[in-house]
Amino acid sequence: xxxxxxxxxxxxxxxxxxxxxxxxxxxxxxxxxxxxxxxxxxxxxxxxxxxxxxxxxxxxxxxxxxxxxxxxxxxxxxxxxxxxxxxxxxxxxxxxxxxxxxxxxxxxxxxxxxxxxxxxxxxxxxxxxxxxxxxxxxxxxxxxxxxxxxxxxxxxxxxxxxxxxxxxxxxxxxxxxxxxxxxxxxxxxxxxxxxxxxxxxxxxxxxxxxxxxxxxxxxxxxxxxxxxxxxxxxxxxxxxxxxxxxxxxxxxxxxxxxxxxxxxxxxxxxxxxxxxxxxxxxxx
Amino acid sequence: xxxxxxxxxxxxxxxxxxxxxxxxxxxxxxxxxxxxxxxxxxxxxxxxxxxxxxxxxxxxxxxxxxxxxxxxxxxxxxxxxxxxxxxxxxxxxxxxxxxxxxxxxxxxxxxxxxxxxxxxxxxxxxxxx
Numbered sequence: 001x002x003x004x005x006x007x008x009x010x011x012x013x014x015x016x017x018x019x020x021x022x023x024x025x026x027x028x029x030x031x032x033x034x035x036x037x038x039x040x041x042x043x044x045x046x047x048x049x050x051x052x053x054x055x056x057x058x059x060x061x062x063x064x065x066x067x068x069x070x071x072x073x074x075x076x077x078x079x080x081x082x083x084x085x086x087x088x089x090x091x092x093x094x095x096x097x098x099x100x101x102x103x104x105x106x107x108x109x110x111x112x113x114x115x116x117x118x119x120x121x122x123x124x125x126x127x128x129x130x131x132x133x134x135x136x137x138x139x140x141x142x143x144x145x146x147x148x149x150x151x152x153x154x155x156x157x158x159x160x161x162x163x164x165x166x167x168x169x170x171x172x173x174x175x176x177x178x179x180x181x182x183x184x185x186x187x188x189x190x191x192x193x194x195x196x197x198x199x200x201x202x203x204x205x206x207x208x209x210x211x212x213x214x215x216x217x218x219x220x221x222x223x224x225x226x227x228x229x230x231x232x233x234x235x236x237x238x239x240x241x242x243x244x245x246x247x248x249x250x251x252x253x254x255x256x257x258x259x260x261x262x263x264x265x266x267x268x269x270x271x272x273x274x275x276x277x278x279x280x281x282x283x284x
Numbered sequence: 285x286x287x288x289x290x291x292x293x294x295x296x297x298x299x300x301x302x303x304x305x306x307x308x309x310x311x312x313x314x315x316x317x318x319x320x321x322x323x324x325x326x327x328x329x330x331x332x333x334x335x336x337x338x339x340x341x342x343x344x345x346x347x348x349x350x351x352x353x354x355x356x357x358x359x360x361x362x363x364x365x366x367x368x369x370x371x372x373x374x375x376x377x378x379x380x381x382x383x384x385x386x387x388x389x390x391x392x393x394x395x396x397x398x399x400x401x402x403x404x405x406x407x408x409x410x411x412x413x
Contacts, residue, residue: 184372187372188368188369188372191368191371191372192368194368195367195368195388198388198389199388200388200392222375222376225375226368226371226375227371228380229371229374229375229380229381229386230366230367230368230371230386230388231363231364231365231366231386231387231388231389231392231393232388
């Protein structure tokens, strides 16, 4: 009579093809089979590889975090990561692994002779599959978080375009809420552009900033000071009436900072400072 | 002992900081510069810190001090070429260097010194009349 551990090993190692077929059928039944995101053949390939790796690892015991299980874990991580990018849900990814249970249990039941062995073998398989599923979901989560972090970073960069308005004049149209992290990025890119273009005047346009509180005002003042330290002048433009009121009510001291109502006014001032005059080509 | 060279260019003194500043070097520069201003009767000092990559609060304060000392000795100071990272660091340290003149590069700094000297010259001439 075979022991529980032997049964488990046999179940997976013998007839892995049949196991694979049943597993894929199970996946299809649960509605997480092949669809437009993953083709039938791709799924079959992944399944075959996973069953093969499982068969190789199951003989070494049920400690899933051990060294001998590393290939299985790494393979699951790869699948999980690609699924996260393909837009699968966490439950779909977990089901992928958990669906292995039913075919495995059916096979164990067919082999085990007494209830005690059956119970032991079932428990072993449950433990292993559950841990693998948890590992898969954890990786899935991590991949999703990485995607979110990357998108945040991209948004940060997208939201801070420094444009050259004229020879020696750069402008930064600020859009969205200002927090410490964003101010840092904005400030760095603006200062960098000032150095690159050798601009003496920088205009920060805050038309797109919805609210200005003391913190935002402080960030703005920091940027202005840094620009001055570099040897350029800074003009803040696009201050809406409500924001002007808020600034005064908050008691924020914007002394020493040149402010203009619109970007056009700021540009006009920049022209004046650099000694340029704009005239019509012909009297209309 | 190493020290930072102070070059004389007409009425101005040119200081280019090419190495990372340590505290002793900064103090030496302060001594040398003030005595040079007194000796040469310079009307302006241009400090080029475009090669300076790191600052701490001490160096930041020293730059402000040198500027104030020169002003007392009747010489204007312009700090030129501050790197973005250095500017951000100084702001974060709470050192806004109010009263220190700045310019983007040496050329603009020189122009600024010359302009201010002319202004001062005109003012003085007016006063004497």
